[in-house]
Each structure stands twice: as C-alpha cells, then as structure tokens.
Amino acid sequence: xxxxxxxxxxxxxxxxxxxxxxxxxxxxxxxxxxxxxxxxxxxxxxxxxxxxxxxxxxxxxxxxxxxxxxxxxxxxxxxxxxxxxxxxxxxxxxxxxxxxxxxxxxxxxxxxxxxxxxxxxxxxxxxxxxxxxxxxxxxxxxxxxxxxxxxxxxxxxxxxxxxxxxxxxxxxxxxxxxxxxxxxxxxxxxxxxxxxxxxxxxxxxxxxxxxxxxxxxxxxxxxxxxxxxxxxxxxxxxxxxxxxxxxxxxxxxxxxxx
Amino acid sequence: xxxxxxxxxxxxxxxxxxxxxxxxxxxxxxxxxxxxxxxxxxxxxxxxxxxxxxxxxxxxxxxxxxxxxxxxxxxxxxxxxxxxxxxxxxxxxxxxxxxxxxxxxxxxxxxxxxxxxxxxxxxxxxxxxxxxxxxxxxxxxxxxxxxxxxxxxxxxxxxxxxxxxxxxxxxxxxxxxxxxxxxxxxxxxxxxxxxxxxxxxxxxxxxxxxxxxxxxxxxxxxxxxxxxxxxxxxxxxxxxxxxxxxxxxxxxxxxxxxxxxxxxxxxxxxxxxxxxxxxxxxxxxxxxxxxxxxxxxxxxxxxxxxxxxxxxxxxxxxxxxxxxxxxxxxxxxxxxxxxxxxx
Numbered sequence: 001x002x003x004x005x006x007x008x009x010x011x012x013x014x015x016x017x018x019x020x021x022x023x024x025x026x027x028x029x030x031x032x033x034x035x036x037x038x039x040x041x042x043x044x045x046x047x048x049x050x051x052x053x054x055x056x057x058x059x060x061x062x063x064x065x066x067x068x069x070x071x072x073x074x075x076x077x078x079x080x081x082x083x084x085x086x087x088x089x090x091x092x093x094x095x096x097x098x099x100x101x102x103x104x105x106x107x108x109x110x111x112x113x114x115x116x117x118x119x120x121x122x123x124x125x126x127x128x129x130x131x132x133x134x135x136x137x138x139x140x141x142x143x144x145x146x147x148x149x150x151x152x153x154x155x156x157x158x159x160x161x162x163x164x165x166x167x168x169x170x171x172x173x174x175x176x177x178x179x180x181x182x183x184x185x186x187x188x189x190x191x192x193x194x195x196x197x198x199x200x201x202x203x204x205x206x207x208x209x210x211x212x213x214x215x216x217x218x219x220x221x222x223x224x225x226x227x228x229x230x231x232x233x234x235x236x237x238x239x240x241x242x243x244x245x246x247x248x249x250x251x252x253x254x255x256x257x258x
Numbered sequence: 259x260x261x262x263x264x265x266x267x268x269x270x271x272x273x274x275x276x277x278x279x280x281x282x283x284x285x286x287x288x289x290x291x292x293x294x295x296x297x298x299x300x301x302x303x304x305x306x307x308x309x310x311x312x313x314x315x316x317x318x319x320x321x322x323x324x325x326x327x328x329x330x331x332x333x334x335x336x337x338x339x340x341x342x343x344x345x346x347x348x349x350x351x352x353x354x355x356x357x358x359x360x361x362x363x364x365x366x367x368x369x370x371x372x373x374x375x376x377x378x379x380x381x382x383x384x385x386x387x388x389x390x391x392x393x394x395x396x397x398x399x400x401x402x403x404x405x406x407x408x409x410x411x412x413x414x415x416x417x418x419x420x421x422x423x424x425x426x427x428x429x430x431x432x433x434x435x436x437x438x439x440x441x442x443x444x445x446x447x448x449x450x451x452x453x454x455x456x457x458x459x460x461x462x463x464x465x466x467x468x469x470x471x472x473x474x475x476x477x478x479x480x481x482x483x484x485x486x487x488x489x490x491x492x493x494x495x496x497x498x499x500x501x502x503x504x505x506x507x508x509x510x511x512x513x514x515x516x517x518x519x520x521x522x523x524x525x526x527x528x529x530x531x532x533x534x535x536x537x538x539x540x541x542x543x544x545x546x547x548x549x550x551x552x553x554x555x556x557x558x559x560x561x562x563x564x565x566x567x568x569x570x571x572x573x574x575x576x577x578x579x580x581x582x583x584x585x586x587x588x589x590x591x592x593x594x595x596x597x598x599x600x601x
Binding site (some may be wrong): 014015016017018019020021040041043044047048051052055065068069070074076077078079080081083084085086088089090092093096097109112113116117119120121122123124125128129130131132133135136137138139158168169170172173174175176177178179180181182183184188 | 376379380381382383385387388391392395396398399400406407408409410411412441442443444447448462465466469470473475476479480481482483484486487488489490491492493494495496497498499500503504510513514518519522526529554557558561562565566568569573598
C-alpha cells in the first residue's frame with residue numbers, strides 16, 4: 001500500500017515539476033471558500049477536487065487505476081481530469097468581478113497574472129520551439145538523406161536502412177518506404193540487437209558492422225561523418241553514396257539483392 | 259493546386275464538423291464554434307465505429323477512407339436539409355466584430371491567435387511522432403492498417419498492436435492526408451495546431467458559459483485567464499496545457515486539451531433539473547471520440563463523468579443521472595474489455 005502511495009506522490013512531484021501550480025490551486029481553493037454566494041459552483045468545485053484527490057491518493061483506487069485504467073508509468077495523466085486552468089480562471093474571474101471599481105479590477109487582474117506567471121513557466125522557450133525549416137517540421141538532414149536514398153533506389157518496395165539510433169525515429173515519418181533495423185528505444189530482434197550494439201560502439205568496427213548488415217539484408221548504412229572511416233567502408237565493398245548534413249550514406253554490398 | 263488543398267482542409271476541419279454538429283445542437287451549443295466542437299465529437303465517433311471493424315477485417319485503407327468520406331458527405335447533406343433554418347439563422351448572425359464593446363474578448367482572441375500562430379510557424383520535434391505520424395505514412399504507403407510495425411516497417415504478422423487499434427487517431431491523420439494530398443507530417447505539425455488550439459478554447463468557453471451564463475464580460479475574463487494559465491504551464495512536460503500548445507496533433511493532446519474540458523463542461527449540465535435527451539447522445543459521442551483519439555480516453559473520459567455522477571447523482575440521490583451516465587459509458591467499457599482480453 002505504501003508503495004502505491006509513494007508512486008502516486010512521486011508522479012505528483014513530477015507533474016508539478018519546477019513550478020508551484022499546486023500552491024496556486026490551493027490558494028484558489030481558499031479564495032473560493034471566502035467568495036460570497038455561488039453555492040452551486042462552490043459545491044461542484046470542492047466536491048470535484050475532493051473526489052479527485054481521494055481517487056488519486058487512496059492506495060486502493062490508485063492501484064486499480066494504475067493497473068487497469070492508465071498504466072503505472074503514465075499515472076500522471078490522472079491530472080488531466082482535473083481542469084486546473086478552468087478552476088484557476090474561475091476563481092480569478094470571481095475575484096476580479098468581486099467589486100465594481102475599475103482600479104480594484106485592474107490591480108486584482110495584475111495580481112492574478114503575476115501569480116500565474118510566478119507559479120509557472122512560459123511554454124515558448126528555446127527548449128520547446130525552434131525555427132522552422134520545412135513544413136513537415138522534420139530535421140532537414142532526414143529529408144535530404146531520405147530523398148537521396150529513394151532517388152538512388154529508384155524502384156518500388158521497401159528500402160532497408162541502418163541508421164544511428166538518435167535519428168532513426170524520423171525517417172519513417174517522412175517516407176514509409178524506408179524500413180529500419182531498430183526503433184528509437186530498442187531492437188525487437190536478436191539480429192538487430194547485434195547491429196545496434198555495433199552502431200553504438202566508438203570507434204565503429206566497420207568490418208563486423210558491414211558483415212552483420214549484409215547477413216540481415218540491409219541496403220543502406222548511415223553513419224555520423226565524425227565516426228565513419230570512409231576508406232574502411234570502401235574496403236568492405238560499400239559504395240559511398242553521399243556525405244551530407246554531418247552523415248555519410250553508403251550503399252551496402254547487399255543493395256537491391258532482396 | 260494549393261488553393262484546392264486549402265479548401266479541402268477547411269472542409270475537413272471546419273465545414274464538415276459544423277454541419278455534423280448541427281445534428282445535436284442544443285441550447286448550449288447554439289453558435290458556430292460550439293457546433294464545430296460537437297461536430298468533431300460526432301465525426302470522430304463515426305470514425306471509431308467504422309475503423310475498428312475495418313482494421314479487424316483487414317480491409318484496405320482506401321475502403322475505410324472512402325466509406326468514411328461517403329458517410330460524412332451524406333451527413334452533411336442530411337444536415338443541410340434538416341437544419342437549414344438554424345444554419346441560415348447562424349450564418350446571418352456572423353459579424354466581423356461580434357463582441358461589440360467586450361474588448362477583453364478581442365484580447366483573448368489575440369492571445370489565442372498568437373498561440374496558434376506560434377504553433378503553426380515554429381517547430382517542436384517530438385519523437386513520439388515516430389508512432390503517430392509514422393502510422394499515418396505507413397498506412398498510406400501500404401494501403402493497410404496496422405499490418406506493418408510503424409517504427410521499423412517490419413511486418414506485424416497479423417498481431418495487431420491493440421492499444422493503437424482501439425484508438426485509431428493516426429489512421430484519421432492518414433485520411434486527412436489522403437484527401438488533402440498534404441504530407442501527413444504537414445497535416446500533423448502545421449495544419450492540425452491551427453484548428454485544435456482554438457478548439458481547446460471553445461471547450462473552455464463552454465465551461466465559462468455554464469458558470470457565468472450570459473455575463474459576457476466574465477466569460478471573456480475567464481477565457482483570458484485560461485489563456486495565460488495555458489501559456490505558463492510548462493512547469494513540467496506532463497500538463498494538459500503543455501500538450502495542447504506544443505503537440506496538439508497527438509491524440510492524447512486533443513484528449514487532454516479539448517475533449518476532457520468539453521466533457522467537464524457537458525457534465526456540468528447534471529446540476530440542471532431538466533436535461534435534454536440530445537444531451538446524453540452528445541455526451542456519448544464525446545465519450546466515444548475520447549476513446550478514438552487516445553487509448554487513455556477509454557478510461558479518463560468516463561472518470562470525469564463518473565465523478566460528476568457521484569456529485570449530482572449519488573450524493574443527491576438522483577438515480578436517473580446514474581443509470582444514464584452508466585449507459586453513456588457503455589461503449590468505453592466495451593472497448594476496455596476488448597483491450598483487456600486482447601492485449
């Protein structure tokens with residue numbers, strides 16, 4: 001039971017992250033308590049919040065929800081059923097509309113906006129958004145490399161590619177003709193696992209990597225230019241297709257031999 | 259060509275939902291924006307109802323796409339005939355400056371436009387899209403649904419990823435892409451935010467309207483504060499506002515930012531003494547739509563209704579509400595059972 005409780009608590013801590021939305025929410029609850037009238041709304045918000053808190057914290061309900069409804073690793077999504085923006089906005093509006101004097105309203109509005117700004121963090125920052133270079137909003141290097149391989153292939157059917165794991169998730173968003181050895185998390189099959197292990201090595205053992213790619217019938221190999229020894233790749237019968245955007249694309253000996 | 263594509267996009271994201279929304283227009287959703295929101299619930303329900311059998315029957319994607327479009331168009335024609343008077347009335351009401359002296363509402367619209375423009379013009383890359391957008395490109399490429407692993411392209415050998423099959427929002431992305439001829443990544447990353455972020459505010463508008471009734475100043479202030487709260491919700495990556503503002507094209511973001519607040523607003527009707535019959539159908543549509551956009555919606559949407567049911571049904575001993583809510587949640591419960599059996 002304590003384990004479930006601590007898991008719920010940890011997700012709460014993760015949810016509030018670097019901000020103080022819980023404090024803002026608590027202050028809003030206290031304010032709501034003192035706002036005159038509006039019994040109907042008070043009843044709704046207090047009951048709704050109360051039931052949510054019980055559902056979230058109570059080890060019995062939390063365990064049922066974790067095991068059968070949301071899953072343990074996304075238990076934080078329970079907070080989505082608590083309309084935090086609506087509740088804060090409701091109390092804020094009530095406080096602003098409490099008196100008719102314009103000066104009071106302006107000061108109250110400033111205080112509320114200040115509290116929101118102080119308790120949160122702006123979504124629009126460099127961590128989240130970057131400049132757009134194409135309307136697909138995919139890394140330009142992915143588009144260039146995909147186009148280069150598809151043009152070189154110039155045929156129907158799947159093109160099988162081994163690429164660095166950090167960019168592997170983007171290729172099939174752009175073109176599903178490209179098949180990958182493994183996904184961004186792991187390799188589903190033993191053979192792919194061996195290839196992934198070789199790709200993660202530094203320096204790369206080109207001989208083993210090319211042999212594994214060949215055995216598993218891959219057509220292209222993409223390596224970071226800084227890690228790729230082009231002479232070694234050529235000596236393993238690979239043809240360098242292009243070097244672009246910091247990556248080397250090479251056509252493997254098995255190319256088109258499906 | 260781009261003009262034709264733009265018209266198709268407008269039809270898919272605005273016109274068709276609007277006409278469908280007219281079917282269940284109640285007093286609460288008697289304006290264009292709320293009609294569009296309710297229309298989304300209905301057309302997503304239709305998609306859920308036809309896509310799951312199509313996937314299990316292993317029909318081609320084209321079959322699903324054209325049947326869906328046919329149903330949508332029939333719905334639009336029926337709506338045009340059946341609701342022509344209400345539609346004409348609503349269209350006549352359209353003004354360039356609809357809020358008269360309510361200047362706060364214009365500020366809110368500016369804020370929402372700013373948020374929308376940033377989402378459309380700037381880029382946020384999310385690796386979860388290897389599943390969401392990847393499923394759409396894979397579906398279009400192979401003309402089959404869930405026959406290939408979306409992330410690597412290998413055959414799934416008939417083993418459906420049941421979690422995704424029951425929440426086929428990425429397949430809908432493929433439908434949008436096929437009809438508009440825009441790349442799925444363009445639809446997801448550039449076009450969807452342009453419609454979904456404002457839609458989120460329509461859901462909050464419904465909450466505001468339910469609380470403040472006809473007090474338009476209060477509704478405007480309420481929406482203004484919601485907009486500011488949403489903008490300052492990046493204290494963690496888990497918040498509903500973060501999801502809707504930065505990755506609105508993902509089904510779970512649509513669930514968190516649009517559908518759950520809308521369901522909350524709808525459930526506020528439980529407080530009323532008399533509830534229209536249409537309302538229950540609308541709530542049921544929102545429940546099914548929630549399950550269509552995200553597997554999480556299968557349970558989270560009934561939870562919201564369940565809490566309201568406790569507050570207004572059980573605590574006040576209004577048994578009519580309890581059994582109606584139970585009935586409304588039946589489709590989600592069926593999906594939950596299917597998921598538990600097949601996972």
